[in-house]
Amino acid sequence: MSHTQVKALGTSSAVDWLLDRTVLPGFSSIGWDVRGLGSISPDPEGRLRGSDVVVTGANSGIGAAAAEQFASLGARVHMVVRNRERGEAALARISETTGSDDLHLHECDLSSLESVRAFAAEISAELEGTGIAALVHNAGVMTKERSTSADGYELTLATHVLGPLLLTELLTPLLAEAAPSKVVFVTSGGMYTERLDVDDLELTGREFNGTAFYAHAKRVQVILTELLDARLEPLGITVHAMHPGWVDTPGVVDALPRFHSTLGRILRTPAQGADTIVWLAASTEAAEDGGKLWMDRRVRPAHRVPWTHESAVDRARLWAKLGEMAGLERSRNGPPG
Numbered sequence: 001m002s003h004t005q006v007k008a009l010g011t012s013s014a015v016d017w018l019l020d021r022t023v024l025p026g027f028s029s030i031g032w033d034v035r036g037l038g039s040i041s042p043d044p045e046g047r048l049r050g051s052d053v054v055v056t057g058a059n060s061g062i063g064a065a066a067a068e069q070f071a072s073l074g075a076r077v078h079m080v081v082r083n084r085e086r087g088e089a090a091l092a093r094i095s096e097t098t099g100s101d102d103l104h105l106h107e108c109d110l111s112s113l114e115s116v117r118a119f120a121a122e123i124s125a126e127l128e129g130t131g132i133a134a135l136v137h138n139a140g141v142m143t144k145e146r147s148t149s150a151d152g153y154e155l156t157l158a159t160h161v162l163g164p165l166l167l168t169e170l171l172t173p174l175l176a177e178a179a180p181s182k183v184v185f186v187t188s189g190g191m192y193t194e195r196l197d198v199d200d201l202e203l204t205g206r207e208f209n210g211t212a213f214y215a216h217a218k219r220v221q222v223i224l225t226e227l228l229d230a231r232l233e234p235l236g237i238t239v240h241a242m243h244p245g246w247v248d249t250p251g252v253v254d255a256l257p258r259f260h261s262t263l264g265r266i267l268r269t270p271a272q273g274a275d276t277i278v279w280l281a282a283s284t285e286a287a288e289d290g291g292k293l294w295m296d297r298r299v300r301p302a303h304r305v306p307w308t309h310e311s312a313v314d315r316a317r318l319w320a321k322l323g324e325m326a327g328l329e330r331s332r333n334g335p336p337g
Helices: 003-008 013-021 029-035 061-072 084-098 113-127 155-177 189-193 210-235 250-255 257-266 270-282 312-326
Strands: 052-056 076-081 103-107 134-137 181-186 237-242 293-295 298-300
Touching: 013 029, 052 061, 052 155, 061 076, 061 084, 061 134, 061 270, 076 084, 084 103, 103 113, 113 155, 134 155, 134 270, 155 181, 155 210, 155 237, 155 312, 181 210, 181 270, 189 210, 210 237, 210 312, 237 270, 270 293
Parallel strands: 052 076, 052 134, 076 103, 134 181, 181 237, 237 293
Antiparallel strands: 293 298
C-alpha cells in the first residue's frame, strides 16, 4: 500500500501496526474508528457494478451486511442460505434498504457435500456465460456439542472447510470466466491460538470444545487460502482470507455470551466487519496479492506465535486429506490446479 493510501486511511503504518498487535483495540470498533475506514468507499471506482457475487451465510450478521453492501454498490447478489424463510426475510430487508431488485436467493447447507453439488449445478446453469466476480465463504457454525455432518464429518470442519473447498472447485469455471475474480474466506482471530493438527483434522482425539474446534477450522481456512491461491492464480482467480475483527452478531451472542456481555460496547457492527470482504472483491491491489490474510484492508500476519506455524510437508498433507474428504476426485474438473 502506498503512503498516499495509508494517509487516506487516516492512520500511519506504525499506529496501524500497534493497533493490530495489541489486539483488543485493533480488533474492536476502536481500531475501526482510528483507522478511519468508514468514510472511504470499498469500491470507489464502481468495479462491482453489474457483476455477480455469491455470499454464503447471507441471512444475518456479517454475511447479510456484505450482501447489503454489494447490493448498494450495484452488484447482482446471490444470497446462499440454509433456511429459506430467514433468507427471504433478509432479502426483503436488503432490497428495501438498498433499492436493489437484483438479489437472488439460493438454498445450500455448506456442511453437506451433496447440497453443495446441487447448488453448484444450479448456479452454474444460471450464470453460464456470465461468470462469478466474487465468491464469499462466510457461512459458519459454532456448536455446543460434538456434531457430525450428513457425510459423517465433524460439523465445524465440514461447514467451514470441506463444503467451501468443494464449492470453490465446482465454481472455478465461473470464477475463471469473470477473471480477475476473487474468493474470500471469512475467518476469525481465534485461529491465532491454534496450530494445524493435520493428523487429526476432525479433532477426534480431543475433548470437545466448541470455541477451540471453531478456531482450528479457521486455522485450516487460512492455510487453505494460500494453497488454493497457488492453484487458481494462473486462471486469474485470487484467494484471500479476511478477519472481520470482533463483531456483534447473533452468532456471537448465542455461542459466546460471556464474551459478548464483556465487550459488547466496543464490538464492531456487522457492516464494519463486512467492509474488507467487499473491498477485497473490488480491489485491484488484492488481485495482485493473493493467498494472504487481511483485516481492515491491510495484510496481517497469519501467525502471532512460533508454535502455531505449520511446515510445507504439513500443508501438502493437508491438501491431500482435504481433497479426499471433500471428494474433489469425483468432481467434474478434479482438484484445482
